[in-house]
Amino acid sequence: MTPPVLLDIDGLRVSVGGRPVLRDVSLQVRSGEIAGLVGESGAGKTMAGRAVLGLLPDAARVLSGEIRFDGTDLLSLKARAREALLGRDIALIPQNPMTALNPVARIGTQIVDGLRMHLGLDRNGARARAVELLQAVHLPDPESLLRRFPHELSGGMRQRVLIASAFSCRPRLVIADEPTTALDVTVQKQCLRLIRELQRQHATAVLFVTHDLGVVAKLCDSVAVMHGGRILEFRSGDDIFRAPRHPYTRALLAATPRFDRPGDTLVPVSAEVLARLQEEVDVYDAAH
Template sequence: MTPTLQVQGLRVAIGASNVLRGVTLELQPREVRGLVGESGAGKSMLGRAVLGLLPANATITSGSIAFEGVDLLAMGEAERRKLLGRRIALIPQDPMTSLNPVKRVGAQIERLLRHHLGLSRRAALARAAELLAEVAIRDPLRVLSLYPHEISGGMRQRVLIAMAFACDPALVIADEPTTALDVTVQRQVLQLVERLRQRHGSAVLMVTHDLGVVAKICRSMTVLHAGRVLEDGDTADVLARPRHAYTRALLAATPRADRPAAALRPVPPDLIEQLWSEAHRLDQLAATEPA
């Protein structure tokens, strides 16, 4: 079976600084993989590399990214843009800044549907109402007429989820979609993503720093630190028998209902220092490799 996403030895640099150091991972059709790590680990940068949305000062120095067996990096910009929003979709982290504040919700969904599916305006608006109903938004016709600031943060996130799944994508990159939401809404959003994933048959790369999110909905997981993969495997196996000291430290620092708060342990600073030293050593080795 051809993987939906296959990243091999991906290296990305911003100026003289490496932000991804030889990242390799696979995502099978319909699979949900968690991409876990602390802030600055390179999680969102990997997602941007797949989407072709790296910052202007970022450069892919080596490696490959294949979507359904096709090399994304070999595609022209116009060809790649046709995939984005239709076959490859994004659920962004901040729903307030991701929606256009001067456009009504309905106009934004309509534009997406008309661009990718070629629907008429009337058909696009009717489909937009159906999409909002799919994500459990009450009175979708009224919500379509509102501006983003007139709806709650949870509703804005539901709108973005509806837009992500609107064109039956093969791959959805969810970039910390629950970060700005309260705990109750977080759970609803995760359940919604899982339901839509099953309905549309999509694979999901769940970018998160929350191991609780990974435990709930991810079949597999990849642990990232300083732009390199430290551990990878089935979620149940990694959480039950973590092999890397960093993964064990993350688990020890994660709040759990079955143990007291006093049992929490921060990630040891000497471990972080060791990991960064290893990363810099790998940078030096990579610099001496023949081009």
């Protein structure tokens, strides 16, 4: 049976400083499923994720569209209701584990504060829960880790802490914005496995943002391919890989290394495909 839609982005148009960055973006994430949002740098992936989290830059304007979370339109929520939802029901795993943690606060303080605020736990309860969380992401000696500062941890450990924080309040949706891009390949794989493990354990829905189709291939139930602020194709993960429809998706696949076909020659996305996309964007912008 298909799980119900949890996050429904519908016809979202956003501009920054008068420049369109999201052009009629529509995509859904179903309960307990992983949806991939894939595209090259500048496609608008981070903007889409930030729109859901209510973290668009000040200069951004939502021109039209809706973002429904379990039926509630996030864009029309009052600030307080939205804040209550964020961090608790919807959490973020950010791209850069170096800058996402507060450098002058101990790891323990950062996790414990979130648990106290969102779950109303007392200090001891929150501390005990923090230890469990660090254990769940396979970090050794969690008690002593809680007393350390971010700079004392490796990039991979910091990302584990952020993954633990994101899942700490048992959110229903996690937005992972290129969560492994800043890490080396081995650590990347460990972090992906970990996200998968926690996602399955808690049946969390995940919007997984990445420029790497190879990552999405193994992870996602459905995939949205994005370019120029537009969703070009949104289909089941299997379909995207077996029978890509959009020329850009096909080009992107041909440009992505495949684990199952290591000898393949990779072909970069052609100027012709990109020129065609730009034409479509120009037509779209002229009409809006």
